[in-house]
């Protein structure tokens with residue numbers, strides 16, 4: 456009997472791991488973790504067809520495989536390139552990758568306004584983090600930028616098309632989580648825009664998840680807009696009995712008030728269990744939820760900083776330390 460193994464050895468920035476055949480470079484990097492993980496603005500592990508659009512995840516393959524060690528001539532999208540046995544990949548250790556990433560960020564920011572001071576996504580925006588790490592100090596773009604009017608899509612969601620980077624995540628979310636597909640990308644090239652067909656509202660039960668998957672502030676929660684900067688809120692794991700979804704969420708609190716509710720995200724900013732609109736938009740009383748305790752935000756972003764993880768016991772005076 457011939458022996459088969461699906462363990463493929465890949466080395467990324469000098470760190471090696473064995474993964475199953477078919478694993479992409481990005482997912483192999485995520486298994487290693489830390490600095491070897493390329494940024495991803497359009498790939499979303501739970502959405503079929505996502506990836507391959509934004510080019511932020513480009514990496515250099517310096518050795519193709521054990522059988523064919525030639526380097527790949529061009530940088531490749533790590534979210535859609537499967538690993539080969541013996542492959543060697545450079546992410547942050549490649550100047551070509553860092554230069555390309557800087558170029559990609561510059562392109563993404565051609566039309567994206569730098570309105571972080573008034574954007575609800577500030578502090579948890581993937582593009583803000585990317586621009587902080589790889590962006591230029593000023594723009595070289597001299598032409599007129601695209602601008603759009605803000606659009607209400609349904610009772611709970613506002614679309615700022617001006618901020619959209621056309622990653623398609625919301626389109627896949629609407630397509631794969633809900634029964635009806637009512638929005639998509641219309642037109643082509645620099646005229647492309649997210650649009651609901653003849654402004655139909657997106658009001659099915661799980662559509663609120665488009666807010667969570669959007670890497671920028673293009674889709675915002677109308678029940679939370681302009682209420683607070685996210686870093687002033689306290690994220691708490693919370694759950695409730697819900698007939699439509701798992702009921703497991705994060706309640707972002709200001710004092711005893713629930714300012715917003717989102718799904719729980721992992722360290723890559725991806726939702727693992729999508730939640731329904733009722734949990735997200737309609738359950739804002741503390742009594743609606745069982746508050747479990749402070750949420751650990753495992754992300755290198757403003758939102759991950761300075762969170763108290765130990766619950767302060769009730770009735771403990773705050774200033775009683777000697």
Ligand code: SF4
Pocket residue numbers: 618619620621622623624625626649665668669670671673674
């Ligand atoms: S609205 Fe957000 S999620 Fe949808 S395509 Fe634009 S950036 Fe992506």
Ligand code: FES
Pocket residue numbers: 494495496497498506507508509510511512513532533534535
């Ligand atoms: S995450 Fe790979 S191309 Fe966007």
